[in-house]
Amino acid sequence: MLSEMPSRNTGAAASFPIDEVRAQFPALRVGNRVYLDGPGGTQMCAPAIDAMVRHLESGTANLGGDFRTSIDTGAMSDAAHAAMADLLGAAPDEIGFGPNMTSLTLSVSRALAREWRDGDEIVVTRLDHDANVAPWLLAAEDRGVTVRWLDFDPDSGTLRIDTLPALLGPRTRLVAVGGASNAIGTLNDIPAIAAIVKAQSSAVLFVDAVQSVPHVITEVAALGCDLLVCSPYKFFGPHQGVLWGRTELLERLRPYKVRPAADRPPARAFETGTPSFEAQAAMLGTIDYFDALGTRFARDGASRVERLRAAFHAFQAYEEQLSARLLDGLRSIPSVKLWGPATIAGRVPTFGLTIANCRPERAAEALASRDIFAWAGHFYAIEVVARLGLAESGGLLRLGLCHYNTGEEIDRTLEALAAIAKRTD
Numbered sequence: 001m002l003s004e005m006p007s008r009n010t011g012a013a014a015s016f017p018i019d020e021v022r023a024q025f026p027a028l029r030v031g032n033r034v035y036l037d038g039p040g041g042t043q044m045c046a047p048a049i050d051a052m053v054r055h056l057e058s059g060t061a062n063l064g065g066d067f068r069t070s071i072d073t074g075a076m077s078d079a080a081h082a083a084m085a086d087l088l089g090a091a092p093d094e095i096g097f098g099p100n101m102t103s104l105t106l107s108v109s110r111a112l113a114r115e116w117r118d119g120d121e122i123v124v125t126r127l128d129h130d131a132n133v134a135p136w137l138l139a140a141e142d143r144g145v146t147v148r149w150l151d152f153d154p155d156s157g158t159l160r161i162d163t164l165p166a167l168l169g170p171r172t173r174l175v176a177v178g179g180a181s182n183a184i185g186t187l188n189d190i191p192a193i194a195a196i197v198k199a200q201s202s203a204v205l206f207v208d209a210v211q212s213v214p215h216v217i218t219e220v221a222a223l224g225c226d227l228l229v230c231s232p233y234k235f236f237g238p239h240q241g242v243l244w245g246r247t248e249l250l251e252r253l254r255p256y257k258v259r260p261a262a263d264r265p266p267a268r269a270f271e272t273g274t275p276s277f278e279a280q281a282a283m284l285g286t287i288d289y290f291d292a293l294g295t296r297f298a299r300d301g302a303s304r305v306e307r308l309r310a311a312f313h314a315f316q317a318y319e320e321q322l323s324a325r326l327l328d329g330l331r332s333i334p335s336v337k338l339w340g341p342a343t344i345a346g347r348v349p350t351f352g353l354t355i356a357n358c359r360p361e362r363a364a365e366a367l368a369s370r371d372i373f374a375w376a377g378h379f380y381a382i383e384v385v386a387r388l389g390l391a392e393s394g395g396l397l398r399l400g401l402c403h404y405n406t407g408e409e410i411d412r413t414l415e416a417l418a419a420i421a422k423r424t425d
């Protein structure tokens with residue numbers, strides 16, 4: 001029974017509390033839905049919703065005033081930056097919030113490109129979401145910079161890291177890679193990529209961690225990158241974006257911003273205009289949710305960083321079990337083809353599929369008619385879908401698991417897929 005799964009890091013009696021987890025997501029109580037749309041956006045946990053409402057009900061304000069609501073909003077915002085820093089193993093001043101990952105990346109690309117010169121080079125990949133490709137292509141076009149592409153192996157879905165050294169040189173200014181693919185789930189080996197990039201160039205390493213942060217422990221120092229972005233709405237929190245950067249680099253960059261917004265901590269220089277304080281409050285609630293869960297798995301007296309890591313360790317162990325169950329079932333439906341890593345190793349629980357004789361959008365519709373929510377298409381991973389040769393045939397059907405899904409939901413989805421696979425439209 002999946003709901004009584006042992007956690008790897010305690011070894012003892014603690015088991016994954018799936019019923020308690022699900023009780024913390026109001027949207028999971030609506031109807032009889034199966035949410036497999038997590039890579040597009042997860043449901044929000046109750047502590048995040050409550051914190052957002054509490055902030056608004058108790059009075060919100062802009063920052064810098066001497067009155068109660070402004071002071072409280074400032075304290076809450078500082079606490080949200082500190083909480084996010086703990087989730088990423090960073091310092092609070094290195095964290096900036098923004099509307100979403102795409103806006104932050106466009107803004108960072110503009111600031112970085114101010115340093116680029118005609119004839120410089122950058123590296124982007126064929127495995128990334130377009131939000132980690134197009135901003136760099138646009139900046140390169142503006143500055144006369146040459147774009148080099150890191151390919152992936154279409155059979156295994158893994159980046160051709162072996163070809164990376166040949167793409168780097170003295171003029172390489174940036175390497176932009178993803179933590180995990182939003183289309184086929186490949187989990188990239190960022191420390192290995194960082195080691196190559198740092199040994200062979202002075203390039204800035206930018207990581208789009210939107211799809212890895214929800215599933216694995218993220219520790220920026222261990223990753224070895226310079227900048228990292230993620231989106232809390234993909235990990236049970238509010239619609240928001242997060243930027244982390246190394247202090248020395250952030251201090252060097254000159255983001256586009258209005259003149260009075262000087263003297264902010266380095267990453268907050270990218271927080272242009274008035275932010276969504278209610279989203280920051282919800283972010284704090286999201287971290288509280290992870291923290292409370294992590295307390296069950298961490299040693300007594302553990303720090304918040306350790307408790308957060310313990311929570312993600314437990315999520316990962318549980319998601320691996322769900323993934324194994326899905327992969328087993330998929331193997332028994334011959335007309336289903338899985339793209340990307342064939343096993344649970346080297347991947348997050350995001351599965352890109354095609355079904356012979358059934359276009360992805362038709363399959364998604366058929367699942368939706370059974371209250372199983374999944375996306376079909378390219379999910380903005382246009383390079384991935386093109387490289388796999390699936391652009392003309394409608395892309396992929398994507399099943400995205402996360403720690404609030406259950407084994408029963410996997411079985412229900414497999415039954416539905418088996419029925420869809422028998423159709424001939």
Ligand SMILES: Cc1ncc(COP(=O)(O)O)c(C=O)c1O
Pocket residue numbers: 039040099100101102103129131132178180181182208210211230231240241
């Ligand atoms: C890997 C990846 N990067 C970037 C994005 C864009 O994120 P945002 O919606 O926060 O701009 C997404 C959204 O699906 C994504 O999956």
